[in-house]
Every structure is written in C-alpha cells, then in structure tokens.
Amino acid sequence: MTILLTGAAGFIGAYTAQALLQAGQAVVGLDNFNAYYDPQLKRDRVAALCPQLDLRTLELTDRDGLAALFDQVQPRAVIHLAAQAGVRYSLENPQAYVDSNLSGFVNMLEACRRHGVQHLVYASSSSVYGDSAIPPFSEDQRVDQPRSLYAATKAANELMAYSYAQLYGLRATGLRFFTVYGPWGRPDMAPLLFARAVLAGRPIEVFNEGRMQRDFTHVSDIVAGILGALSHPSAEPVPHHVFNLGNHTPVELERFIDVIERAAGRAACKVYKPMQAGDMVRTMADTRRAHDAFGYSPSLSIEQGLPPVVAWCRAYFGERA
Incomplete structure (x- = not known):
C-alpha cells in the first residue's frame, strides 16, 4: 500500500516519513518548499531524517498536478500534513491560509474521493478550541470561537472532512496537535526561538508576562x-x-525556559510582554479518546525532550545564530 505524505519536508512530516520508511512502507512525499521559513532547513531535515524518501515538489492549489500525482502513485492512504502554519503569521498574510488550508484542503479531499483513497489522516490543531476552551480540552467541546484565522481554517478542515465522509464515505481522521517540539523543529516556534536566543545571548520575548501554559x-x-x-x-x-x-x-x-537555560548552560535575558493577539493562555489535551482508540500514550517530559533540542540548535545554528 503506497502512502502519500504531504508536508513531507516539514517538521512533523519528515519524522513521519522516517517512521513509515523504517516500518517498510512505500511512501511518496509532497512538499512545496515555500519560504515561510528557510527552505534550506527543510532540505537539510529531509537529508538527515529520510534521505531515501521519494519526494515531489507540488503546490496544493495545483489541481491538475495533484490529479496527475494521484494517477501515477495510486495511494491507498494519505497523511495530509501540508498547510500554512502559524497563528501570528495569519494576522499578516491571511491569503496564504485561504490558499493552502482552504482551497488546498478541498483539492486534497477531491483527489482522495476521485481516486478511491481508503483513509485520509489530516492535521488539525489545538488552536481550534479558541475562546470556548475549558481545560482539559476534549474533542466534544465547541470549536466555533477561534482566536485566529489559522485556527478558523483548521476548524473548517474538520467540517469539510466530515462532509466528505458523510457524502461520499471517505474515511477521514483529524488530529489536533498540541505544541509539537523536537530537534529539526520549526524555527518560528518557542522551543527553537528560545533555545537559539539563549545560546546566542539574545533577549527572549515572554508574552502575557510569563503567565502562559502549553501542552508541549x-x-x-x-x-x-x-x-x-x-x-x-x-x-x-x-x-x-x-x-x-x-x-x-x-x-x-517559566519552567520551560528554565529547562532550556540549564541545557544551554546560561541564563535567559527575558523581556516580558503583554498577551499577543491570537494566542491562548493555556492549552491542555484530554487524550483519552486517542488512548482508547489506538493506545496513544505520550511519554516524554520536557526535561527529557528539550535538552536534545538545545544540543541540536547548538550543532546546526551555532551559538551566534
């Protein structure tokens, strides 16, 4: 069974490709290598994690290109991770989210429907919980009060996928990711932003005066x-x-920053700032549904997982980055 993996040069995508290939799966990857962050990091990530991946360059908005790819590959399953990411960037460039996360997602649904894909697994986000969120966030809570356009597009993806499941029987599974981190991560997210700044002796911006909690x-x-x-x-x-x-x-x-400081061997210079538009004060996942369905049981604490991120930043970017 060939699996088509979109966003394959992305942070989660490259690690997913690595795991699938190590399990002996036939995988074809797709990525557009856009400039939201340095495309060279994406190429280096693929070279380090999944160099043997069959990786194609294609835009989600290219309907003809997607149709031709599906005709050639005939995937039985699709893992759709490609999207325009970032809460704050959605305040600056909303059209990128409409193109990739709405138009592109419909194109992917249509390609799956027309080519008989047996299962579509797609990325959603914890951001969908928005202003109606009550920790711990459960899948039964409302998601109709988003705090950003990014969150709104992800909630819309869930509705779109449901409609294709209801209309056409397309089996689809949405996954709401909560603040993912690790080596080779996205440079616009707090783990890398903070680690690189602390290593280089630069100040870090700590929003909501530090009164934030994240389900890393x-x-x-x-x-x-x-x-x-x-x-x-x-x-x-x-x-x-x-x-x-x-x-x-x-x-x-503050605990998160403390772990980075200890791993870096130096103190952070913190600049406290008010809450940023679009951000959530606290995220917390109720994971019982995933545990009951397929045994999901996360195991790594930040004390285990963050020091390798700092070490990777030091090796990849250097301490002056």
Whole structure:
C-alpha cells in the first residue's frame, strides 16, 4: 500500500516519513518548499531524517498536478500534513491560509474521493478550541470561537472532512496537535526561538508576562499518534473521527525556559510582554479518546525532550545564530 505524505519536508512530516520508511512502507512525499521559513532547513531535515524518501515538489492549489500525482502513485492512504502554519503569521498574510488550508484542503479531499483513497489522516490543531476552551480540552467541546484565522481554517478542515465522509464515505481522521517540539523543529516556534536566543545571548520575548501554559508534545509522541490513527480508520456510518494528540500535561512557560537555560548552560535575558493577539493562555489535551482508540500514550517530559533540542540548535545554528 503506497502512502502519500504531504508536508513531507516539514517538521512533523519528515519524522513521519522516517517512521513509515523504517516500518517498510512505500511512501511518496509532497512538499512545496515555500519560504515561510528557510527552505534550506527543510532540505537539510529531509537529508538527515529520510534521505531515501521519494519526494515531489507540488503546490496544493495545483489541481491538475495533484490529479496527475494521484494517477501515477495510486495511494491507498494519505497523511495530509501540508498547510500554512502559524497563528501570528495569519494576522499578516491571511491569503496564504485561504490558499493552502482552504482551497488546498478541498483539492486534497477531491483527489482522495476521485481516486478511491481508503483513509485520509489530516492535521488539525489545538488552536481550534479558541475562546470556548475549558481545560482539559476534549474533542466534544465547541470549536466555533477561534482566536485566529489559522485556527478558523483548521476548524473548517474538520467540517469539510466530515462532509466528505458523510457524502461520499471517505474515511477521514483529524488530529489536533498540541505544541509539537523536537530537534529539526520549526524555527518560528518557542522551543527553537528560545533555545537559539539563549545560546546566542539574545533577549527572549515572554508574552502575557510569563503567565502562559502549553501542552508541549514531543515529535516522537506525535508520530506515534499519527501511525496509530492511520491504522485505525473509523467504522462509523459517517466515517470521520477527530483526536487530540498532546502530552496532557500543561507546562508553565517559566519552567520551560528554565529547562532550556540549564541545557544551554546560561541564563535567559527575558523581556516580558503583554498577551499577543491570537494566542491562548493555556492549552491542555484530554487524550483519552486517542488512548482508547489506538493506545496513544505520550511519554516524554520536557526535561527529557528539550535538552536534545538545545544540543541540536547548538550543532546546526551555532551559538551566534
């Protein structure tokens, strides 16, 4: 069974490709290598984690190109991780989210429907919980009060996938990721931003005066959840499921910074700032549904998972980065 993996040069995508290939799966990857962050990091990531991957360059908005790819590859399953990411960037460039996360997602649904894909696993986000969130966030809570356009597009993806499951029987599973971190991570996210700044002796911006909590989840736990979901498609009359993939243990931002400081061997210069538009004060995943469905059980704490991130930053970027 060939698996098509989109966003394969991305942070989660490359680790997912690595795990699938190590398990002996036939995988074709897709990525557009856009410039949201340095494409060279994406190329280096693939070279380090999954160099043997059959990786194609394609835009999600290219319907003809997607159709031709599906005709050639004939994937039986699709793991769709490609999207325009970032809460704050959605305030600056909303059209990128419309193109990739809305138009691109519809194109992917249509390609799956027309080519008989047996299971679509796609990335959603903890951001969908928005202003209605009550920790711990469970999949039964409302997701109709998003705090950003990014969150709104991810909630819309879940509705779109449900409609295709209801109309066409497309088996689809949405995964709400909670603040993923690890080596080779995204440079716009707090783990790398903070680690690089502390290593270089630069100040770090600490929003909401440090009164933030995040359900930091190591990429290895996320990949385990993706593979578990892939092997357990819904058997319901409307074959659509949504699962939280988090660590179910919120971490105070100050504790998070402290772990980075100890791993870096130097203190952070903190600049406290007010809350940023679009951000959430606290995230916390209720992961019981994923555990019951496919045994999801995250295991890495930040004390275990963050020091290798700092070491990787030192090796890849250097201490002056």
